[in-house]
Amino acid sequence: MIAVITTLRDSRSAVLADVSSTGARLRGRNLPAEHEDLFIAVDGLSVFGTVAWADGDERGVSFDVPLQPGDEAILRERMVQGQGLPLELKAALDDWAQGFAR
Template identity: 35%
Template sequence: MHFGIRQGGGRRPAKREATPLPALLTTLGRTYSVEAVDLSITGARLRGDDLPEIGTELELKLESLNAFAVVCWRKDTECGLEFDLPLSGPEIAALCNDVARSAWMPADVRQAFDHWKNGFAR
């Protein structure tokens, strides 16, 4: 099954939560800085200028969440991930708390903080 799409189209099988937060995608050879647009227990939709190809296996780092996934679709500046294992209720709750806590920060400040937290700031 592709991220968020049932056979024949229609409604997505898992509820989505908006997560307008900076995130990191890490593959064996590269790290991508992206924005997580939304996610569900089964996957995530991301936005960025330079995204990995369909079929790329990676790790998503988004606030307190670390999840292994594969890129299952890509179009223009967006792509969809399908998680190897569905997220648990506590993982989603922690991420919702992270989103609420950083909602007051402008996007550039959130991104700078995320880069600092993950060791990319100099």
């Protein structure tokens, strides 16, 4: 799933690789640094958080307030639906989110 990441300095897109009620794993280029505050908007849901860890092009984000169980379930369901996409389309979406296809 594509997420929009906003900090005080800029906005960019990233791939929402995993999500739980307390945080998420993001993948993308030039994502915020560890300990940086951010705002994530994905599929009509918005949440504030802080980058808890950084590893290459991946970031772990800790949410300021846990997601409601229904919101987490919706995001997980949509992530599973996205896994049913053809591999070529998933790769193209990942490239676009990470800035390779612009």
